Amino acid sequence: MNLLFWQIGIVLLFEMIDIFLLLCFFNFVSDSRLPRRQIVILSAIICVCKAIISIISVNFLHLDITFIFLIFFFLSLPMILDHYSGLSIKLFFGIFSMVVVNIFLRFMTFFICPLFNIDTKEVNNNYLSLYFFDYLSIIVSFYFVKLFSYDFNSWKVNLDSKVGKLLLNTINISMIIYFVIIQLLTMVQFSNINIDTSNPRKIIVLFYLFLFFSLLAIIDRNVKNNLYQEILSQKEKQLIDLSNYSRQIEKII
DSSP states (O other): OHHHHHHHHHHHHHHHHHHHHHHHHHHHHHTOOOOHHHHHHHHHHHHHHHHHHHHHOOOOTTOOHHHHHHHHHHHHHHHHHOSSSOHHHHHHHHHHHHHHHHHHHHHIIIIIGGGGTOOHHHHHHOHHHHHHHHHHHHHHHHHHHHHTTOOHHHHHHHOOSHHHHHHHHHHHHHHHHHHHHHHHHHHHHTSTTOOOOHHHHHHHHHHHHHHHHHHHHHHHHHHHHHHHHHHHHHHHHHHHHHHHHHHHHHHHO
16 A cells, blocks of 8 residues: 555656646746746646546546646746736647647657667556656756747747748647547557557658647748847838938038
């Protein structure tokens, strides 16, 4: 009995660390500036909620109810914390943290693990290795955003063009479709149909790895171009104002 309690305690601790890292990544991307203490408290609350849901939930078509709960939680965070941005950018910040981490996690388990003779099923069946790769995927996601210098905070202000908004809505829809497809294929994989969906999931991960990050790069370039044009416009206006001021001084003299 004591051993069982220790195992449950360790799993809850690993789960809390996982959620804490995910919230830190969300905080970094969305520039929400949540205090570290609030992140710890939120991590504990989510961890307890997930534990309760996993206990009372019915195994309906092998649907991951706790994962769906986590998605809705992260979707609600920008709605609560950000009172000024539009709905599209709030949806983006709510889904992005979950999607990019999930894509990197699946990419590592599908393509990196076999290079080291690590079976994907062994990773999924061992909670230590599963949490290890989960932590690693969050860290990789964090450095990925830093490496490409994505300034998501500027998207809130400078994503005004029709093309930019269209691309943002496209990436939001694509992220939702990704979650739906992955969940459906996972349900089929673990159902009684006995159909192996690992290859389709690998194709989807590779496809979305290319599509998702290509769209990110296009949107970021669009925002930076808008910002550059705005800076040029302001400098041009300053030069015109300075020229007008000089003419007024000349008339006075």
